[in-house]
Amino acid sequence: MEYKSICAVRGVTANGIKEGKFGLALIRASGTAAGVFTENLARAAPIELMRKQIKAGKLEAVIANSGCANAYTGKRGYNDAVEMTEYAGSALGLEANTIGVASTGVIGRYLDLPLIRRQCAGVALNLKATPEAEDLAEKAIMTTDTKPKHALVQREGFTIGAIAKGSGMIAPNMGTMLSFIYTDAEIEAKPLKAALKLAAQRTFNRVVVDGDTSTNDIALCTATGEAGKANEKEFSVALEECCRILARQIAADGEGATKLLEVTVKGAPKESAAAKVAKVIIESPLVKTAVYGEDPNWGRVVAAAGRAGVKFDPNAVSLWISDGKNKYPLVKSGEIIADLAKAKAAMHGKEVIFILDLGAGKEEATAWGCDLTEKYVEINGRYTT
């Protein structure tokens, strides 16, 4: 086996266990740390706790469980999250308030604390820096994911590795996005947070599977510093690259999805405007079904862009479609020039990419999603209470 994620980063050991639907991962890595959290008002207990823990800008380890989200669990849920950090702390000989915590799974149920205690004790005995260990940690946090998710970005002087889980949100909510990112670069907590925030904004926050954000979303980044000082700018770019790799994997694994949908909007007056347009396109059920049906329906893309609340001249717009290798023009400066047969062929693969130039500025942004399929309706419509 080869390293694919966190254990390639100096100073990180990990492991995990999965028993039926219930998994637990432990990651040991001492360093400066930063987190970004769900913007949903209904935040789960572990998120509330983490927001406090991370304030000091340092973490020694992370404990994460799957199978139960510990959300809508009130005061008891919060205490249970604290309990989780205490299990990890005592198993690893660390203070509980230096342990990061995250949960994903069913909403509205209490944690099975005896199970978590047992799993935590077992996993803590086996922390390793091997490809097998990172693989087990990655699998331990999966819920409805059909594929494990990870990223490894190697730069001169430092490495960034990450594991993640997430797909469309199904209720009672198994679709949380969790990302645990590690680097051996030496980065102060403040610039680390700034870099993570920017990267998350440009990647995770631009993934739209069904528009619903979870109560439990979290991305944590810990910098062990074992590779020494890194250039902040270079680190920031590499971190964004790492998050982008995860974001694409998460989008492609949307519920019932058969294709990854990527939309880049260029020629916008501001990056935020470009992102807004890209997200409206990504969310459009008409665009999503067209991608599913391999229908190069440029009209749906332009119409979605037109309602995003960003000013542009429809007669100045250009649009391309790509399969990740070749790029075909559909509209040029407002004129339809599509070779529909070629465009349709470009939609046959696993990735469909639209590039839309608004002709209204110099900024750009990319968003990711997936197609909308009968399977999505089946999964979410036939979910029984």
Place this chain on the structure above:
Amino acid sequence: MEYKSICAVRGVTANGIKEGKFGLALIRASGTAAGVFTENLARAAPIELMRKQIKAGKLEAVIANSGCANAYTGKRGYNDAVEMTEYAGSALGLEANTIGVASTGVIGRYLDLPLIRRQCAGVALNLKATPEAEDLAEKAIMTTDTKPKHALVQREGFTIGAIAKGSGMIAPNMGTMLSFIYTDAEIEAKPLKAALKLAAQRTFNRVVVDGDTSTNDIALCTATGEAGKANEKEFSVALEECCRILARQIAADGEGATKLLEVTVKGAPKESAAAKVAKVIIESPLVKTAVYGEDPNWGRVVAAAGRAGVKFDPNAVSLWISDGKNKYPLVKSGEIIADLAKAKAAMHGKEVIFILDLGAGKEEATAWGCDLTEKYVEINGRYTT
């Protein structure tokens, strides 16, 4: 036959013809007039023309065709729209610039002017104030609609009647919303516009079938004044009622829909905030699929509300479900009190209504949509270019 819509309004005559996919309606009614139009940046030619025509605050007649949207047709499309008003003007002995115009149908094609000229001349000879005539006008403007749409609101002293068409937008865009509203109340153009704007904002603008707004959406209201002066406040309330009836019909006829979905958000700090939350819930694919599957999944409703960008305390929220007759509590002040069997039974009919109290103010708003079904994916995914 009974009067159901516009011909019950004094001063209105109408008729229509449908030949295959191509229909044409003419409505003759002299009076003050106001219009509201699509907010999509990509506006069709007839919309551009109407925005000019309506500025004087008066109309003598309206011509509307179905089958071709005259959108993305540039300068020629604009001239073609002018041409349509000239056909109607010469057939009715009126100035072309006193004629309202609207189109719905396929995007990116030019109008078949000889056909429209012929249909217009024929229909103009048969303008009547009968139930049969309003029925033909109503059918002439239908495209993918599975049911005709109309409203009749009678108040002491005045009547409001309307015909409409519209369902989910499919591309190349057959899903435009057109509403032609008539009243015999005497209302100045300025208060008429204010009343129409408010009514549209509270009804049409809160219908979300798939989030995509058309290039051709238009709602026109003409007041013939033949019933004499009306109380402006009373008229405004009645007009909103009329638009609400149409909005519900349009939402219920969403593509592939099996159920009307209505969401009322109460206890909001502002009406706009309530509307925002209601629309996010209505648009949520998870809520829409749950309604389809008759799954009383309160968690999806609350989670969607939580990401609407409006501040409220999740622990103060109450939620009810209703079938239009009985109302069942799901959540009370943040506590789950759902009787899931009863709630599920309440979802079995043609209407599913959620009432969400945010506990954060006194304002409210309602939005309408429909469920998301495999049929929707099929219709929109299998549309061939």
